[in-house]
Amino acid sequence: MEKALKKYLPVFTFPTAIAFLIGFIVPFVMAVYLSFCSFTTVNDAKFVGISNYIQAIKDPVFLHSVGFSAIFTVVTVILINVLAFAVALCLTQKIKGTNLFRTVFFMPNLIGGIVLGYVWQLLFNGILAYFNRTLTFSSIYGFWGLVILLCWQQVGYMMILYIAGLQNIPGDMLEAAQVDGATGAQRLFKIIIPSVRPTIVICTFMSLTNGFKLFDQNLALTAGEPSHGTEMVALNIYNTFYGSTAAYRGVGQAKAVIFAVALALVGILQMRLTAGKEE
Amino acid sequence: MKSKKANYKTVLTVIFSIISVLYVFPIVLVVINSFKKKTSISLRPFALPDGKSFVGLDNYINGIEKVEFLKYFGYSLFITAASVIAILLFCSMCGWYVTRVKNTFTKALKFAAIFSMVVPFQLIMFTLAKTADTLHLNTPVGIVVVYLGFGAGMAIFMFSNFAQSMPLEIEEAANIDGCNPLQMYFRVILPIMKPTYVSVGILEIMWIWNDYLLPYLVLDIKKYKTIPIVIQYLKGGFGSVDMGAIMACIVLAIIPVIVIYVFCQKYIIEGVAAGAVKG
Numbered sequence: 001m002e003k004a005l006k007k008y009l010p011v012f013t014f015p016t017a018i019a020f021l022i023g024f025i026v027p028f029v030m031a032v033y034l035s036f037c038s039f040t041t042v043n044d045a046k047f048v049g050i051s052n053y054i055q056a057i058k059d060p061v062f063l064h065s066v067g068f069s070a071i072f073t074v075v076t077v078i079l080i081n082v083l084a085f086a087v088a089l090c091l092t093q094k095i096k097g098t099n100l101f102r103t104v105f106f107m108p109n110l111i112g113g114i115v116l117g118y119v120w121q122l123l124f125n126g127i128l129a130y131f132n133r134t135l136t137f138s139s140i141y142g143f144w145g146l147v148i149l150l151c152w153q154q155v156g157y158m159m160i161l162y163i164a165g166l167q168n169i170p171g172d173m174l175e176a177a178q179v180d181g182a183t184g185a186q187r188l189f190k191i192i193i194p195s196v197r198p199t200i201v202i203c204t205f206m207s208l209t210n211g212f213k214l215f216d217q218n219l220a221l222t223a224g225e226p227s228h229g230t231e232m233v234a235l236n237i238y239n240t241f242y243g244s245t246a247a248y249r250g251v252g253q254a255k256a257v258i259f260a261v262a263l264a265l266v267g268i269l270q271m272r273l274t275a276g277k278e279e
Numbered sequence: 280m281k282s283k284k285a286n287y288k289t290v291l292t293v294i295f296s297i298i299s300v301l302y303v304f305p306i307v308l309v310v311i312n313s314f315k316k317k318t319s320i321s322l323r324p325f326a327l328p329d330g331k332s333f334v335g336l337d338n339y340i341n342g343i344e345k346v347e348f349l350k351y352f353g354y355s356l357f358i359t360a361a362s363v364i365a366i367l368l369f370c371s372m373c374g375w376y377v378t379r380v381k382n383t384f385t386k387a388l389k390f391a392a393i394f395s396m397v398v399p400f401q402l403i404m405f406t407l408a409k410t411a412d413t414l415h416l417n418t419p420v421g422i423v424v425v426y427l428g429f430g431a432g433m434a435i436f437m438f439s440n441f442a443q444s445m446p447l448e449i450e451e452a453a454n455i456d457g458c459n460p461l462q463m464y465f466r467v468i469l470p471i472m473k474p475t476y477v478s479v480g481i482l483e484i485m486w487i488w489n490d491y492l493l494p495y496l497v498l499d500i501k502k503y504k505t506i507p508i509v510i511q512y513l514k515g516g517f518g519s520v521d522m523g524a525i526m527a528c529i530v531l532a533i534i535p536v537i538v539i540y541v542f543c544q545k546y547i548i549e550g551v552a553a554g555a556v557k558g
Contacts, residue, residue, distance in 0.1 A: 004454065004459065004460055005376070005379060005380050005460050006380060008376075008459075008460045008461065009376070009380065009384070009385075011372075011460075011461065012372045012373060012375075012376035012460070012464075013372075013373045013376055013377065013384070013385065013388060015369040015372075015373075015427075016369045016370055016372070016373035016388075016427065016431050016435065017373070017388055019365075019369070019424050019425075019427035019428035019431065020388070020391070020392065020395075020427075020428045020431045021428070022410060022411075022414065022416070022424060022425070022428050023407065023424065023425045023426070023427065023428015023429040023430075023431070024391070024395045024398075024403065024428050024429055024431070024432070025391065026406075026410050027403040027406035027407040027409075027410050028395075028398065028402070028403050028406075030406040030409075030410070031402050031403050031405070031406045034405075034406065041409075042406070042409050090291055090295070091295075093288065093291065094288075095288045095291045095292050095295070096288070096289075096292045097292050097295065097296065100299070101295045101296075101298075101299055102548065103540075103541075103544050103548075104299040104302050104303060105299075105302060106544075106547075106548060106551075107302075107303070107537065107540060108302075109485065110485060110489075110536045110537070110540050110547075111489065111532075111533055111536060112488070112489025112490070112491065112506075112507050112532075113489065113491065113507075114489075114491045114507040114510050114511050115489075115506075115507065115510055115529055115532055115533065118510065118514055118525065118529060119305050119306065119308075119309050119529060120305060122305075122308060122309060122312065122320075122324050122526075123304075123305050123308055123324070125321070125324070126308075126323075126324035126325055129324075152302070152305075157551065160548055160551050160552050161551075161552060163552070164552035164553075209397075212399075213399050213400075213401075215400075215401075215491075215492060216489075216491050216492070216507070219491075219511070220511065220514070234399065234401050237401045238401065238404075238492075241404070241405055249405065252405070253405065256399070256401045256402040256404075257402065259399060259401060259402065260397075260398055260399055260402045263397065263399055264397050267397060
């Protein structure tokens with residue numbers, strides 16, 4: 001069979017491979033190369049070594065956005081996973097209305113970040129109007145606004161994954177523990193949590209990368225206001241490319257490379273930390 | 280004992296009912312405000328429309344005309360449908376093939392595809408837009424190639440994972456019966472892969488329909504826009520911001536998604552859960 005298959009390599013792989021070349025490989029190689037160049041369009045690129053990287057790590061707005069994203073990600077990863085896990089536990093108790101609740105909590109995931117940003121902007125500004133403030137009054141408001149927005153959106157998604165994980169725990173295992181007199185807390189920490197460890201790994205990984213990569217919601221809800229105070233890494237990179245001071249595209253490209261490498265490292269580290277405990 | 284358990288289940292149902300109402304409140308708020316005069320939206324978002332502020336469908340008529348909403352809705356629909364069909368067809372063929380035939384090319388392709396999943400879009404956004412521009416892919420048809428390329432990572436990953444778990448015997452039997460690989464693919468393999476099609480399809484639809492930055496940078500936005508671009512354009516401050524039109528467009532953007540969700544929620548939620556277990 002292998003022999004017959006080999007002849008069909010172009011048919012099966014070329015459409016995807018060619019699109020992948022255009023949609024990823026070529027832009028990726030160019031992007032990494034351009035991070036060492038000074039340019040405004042691709043054609044005027046001049047090789048400048050690592051000076052873009054030096055400028056990037058000296059840019060206080062960029063450093064602030066990295067810090068903001070890091071704190072934001074830590075807060076949202078914890079909140080989203082704790083809340084999603086708690087909701088999933090409740091919704092696997094066979095209570096009335098489970099299907100409806102599940103449907104409602106998942107719903108925000110189907111709506112895009114831009115639309116959600118404006119929906120919540122209306123709500124937050126409506127509330128803050130009673131205090132004669134707006135969302136862009138202080139970075140703290142924007143920070144918690146983004147946290148609430150992202151939790152609202154993603155708790156439902158992670159909940160679905162946790163429910164799937166919880167349903168895979170054999171029922172007789174829990175029953176046996178109950179017969180043996182295990183308390184609720186013992187069952188939770190000794191049986192339930194270890195059993196859903198793979199799901200915890202996936203969910204923390206997904207919420208971690210989602211937090212770091214957040215762009216649409218950031219753009220729509222605060223657009224980085226006040227004065228870059230709520231600008232996250234992805235938006236900072238975008239503004240370096242396309243903002244009013246877009247003369248430093250090389251620096252933007254260098255920031256993006258730093259961002260990608262950092263994201264990969266954090267992802268690998270997280271996988272090690274959460275998955276490695278089994279041995 | 281039994282009544283105690285029943286009690287706490289009722290309490291949970293009540294609590295979750297309240298949370299569910301709060302959960303949909305932001306959406307309801309936008310719907311309410313879409314019927315109000317534009318000046319009373321920002322000032323008093325929580326007030327119900329009354330005789331003075333109620334404008335009927337004016338915001339909708341205004342919004343649809345102002346931004347040619349229906350035209351762009353059509354583009355969004357076409358881009359999402361065409362891209363998802365392309366991804367499902369070509370990436371499933373490719374994902375299955377790289378699992379069955381192992382050579383340098385297929386191994387490299389699979390590795391690159393998985394690698395592309397962790398690369399943040401900001402890294403390649405500038406160079407991808409340039410590449411697409413050079414190749415004249417800045418149209419609703421052309422962007423399908425870009426989505427196939429950039430979306431290939433996750434799709435190849437999920438299809439090749441599924442292919443690994445498929446029994447070889449069926450394929451060998453089909454081969455002995457005289458099927459060529461393409462016939463075998465469409466008659467035998469495709470039907471077996473159906474659940475993965477549903478999972479990948481749902482995840483890709485959720486991504487592409489709501490995607491903002493990729494189409495914004497790739498498309499020639501003087502001619503073509505998608506719904507998220509229209510919303511951002513309305514709000515992004517070109518001239519005076521018409522809150523009424525924004526509310527109406529947000530509602531119009533959300534409603535089709537929610538209608539589809541209500542009818543297909545079982546598949547959507549199962550598809551998402553299954554997708555993560557494999558991923």
